[in-house]
Amino acid sequence: MSDNTIDSLREALKHSPENGPLRLLLADTLLALSRFEEAEAEYSTLLKLGDHTKAKIGLAQVFFSKGSYSACNVILEEVIDNGTRDVEVFTLYAKGLLKENSVDRAIEAYQKALAMDPDHFDEELDSQLRLRGGNESPEEGEEEEVDNRFLQKPDINFNDVGGMEGVKKEIELKIIKPLLHPELYKAYGKKTGGGILLYGPPGCGKTFIAKATAGQVNAKFLSIGLNDVLDMWIGNSEKNLHELFELARHNTPCVLFIDEIDALGASRSDMKQSSGRHLINQFLQELDGINSTNEGVLIVGATNTPWNLDPAFRRPGRFDRIVFVPPPDVKSRDSILRLKLSNKPTGTIDFQSIAKKAENYSGADIDAIIDMAIEEKLESAFVDGIPKPLETSDLVKALKKHKPSTQEWFATAKNYALFANDSGLYDDILTYLKIKK
DSSP: OOOHHHHHHHHHHOOOOHHHHHHHHHHHHHHHHHOOOHHHEEEEEHHHHHHOOOHHHHHHHHHHHTTTTHHHHHHHHHHHHHOOOOHHHHHHHHHHHTTTTHHHHHHHHHHHHHHHHTTOHHHHHHHHBBBOOOOOOOOOOOOHHHHHHHHEEEOGGGSSSOSSSHHHHHIIIIIHHHHHHHHHHTTTTSSOEEEEEESSTTTHHHHHHHHHHHHHOOOEEEEEHHHHOOBBBBHHHHHHHHHHHHHHTOOOOOOEEETTTTHHHOOOOGSSSHHHHHHHHHHHHHHTTSSOOOOEEEEEEEEOOOOBBBBGGTTTTTOOOEEEEOOOOHHHHHHHHHHHHHTTOBBBOOOHHHHTTTOOOOHHHHHHHHHHHHHHHOOOHHSSSSSOOOOOHHHHHHHHSSSSSSHHHHHHHHHHHHHHHHHHHTTTHHHHOOOOO
């Protein structure tokens, strides 16, 4: 609007100074033209005439534009307390809170705006408060759901783990005995719990061995992954991680298992977003137990790519104990086959022969060949409705169709073991591959 329009509005107000709609129109016009001092005077005059919500919102906008964020927020809090459902009020309030570095309250205000209008979008707030691809923040009162969702009481132990004797022996020495005999450790001033990292090719039973470890010591088992922690709202990922650690601490003895830990603890040098760095720093604080003790909590991380993990995670007191979980050996493959086929119709199976032929096959690969063999049998069973028992020839036929999935992993791992292994971290890989460096 032109100056002539504003002059006309002022002239009209001289004849009708208590005309609220007219004064509001003048104030809004001045605000739109960034004439903040004049707009403030008009809104203030209007408020002297009575409790005018639109004038309060307009005055808050003036204060925000002038950088008086505290004054803006005080006014908006009064409007909100009076029960407004104006999405723009909550959006402006979120922006004002963000300017005062009240990030948590800003997120809450913006979430309320989105709850009122799911199609509402503010680019500035989204870019500063929300992470793309994250989960929605948990609703109030969801803590009980978290307990039921994550906390488990394992019904398996080492007897259910086929083979893997070397891994089980190492875990028993480093993990199980300290948890079973905490009094001996206390006598020497050592705490039970701590962190251990399981690494190796995918499908070789890292998750299963972690769960069996919890069952072996009659501990609770809490399994979390990337999607359970990451949240689209800035700061909420760190909160989620802290709450899960607290859940483990309140349910000791507990095995806290973190799958694909490299996704949560990737190298900070590769991080482009500060939010990722904040999450890693929070993770390190939880491992150190700075604000809460981790005694009685065994933190087990599993990864297929330990070389992507931030080196800070391997410092003493964190994941300082590292266990290589290789593909099952012949004896282990034999045990896995027997376990997997124990409740299925079978004929005469030469387990040892199949185990020898399945060199470099992971536990997941063995699952796959059994499934393939069953599918072949099902086709013939559909003809007469009689289940046909699995024979050695069926499994051998499936073996020829399915190649071991571990080979690609070892091709990559060998390079790290040969050329990025100054600390000897990957010596077990070289030993498994029978390579002398």
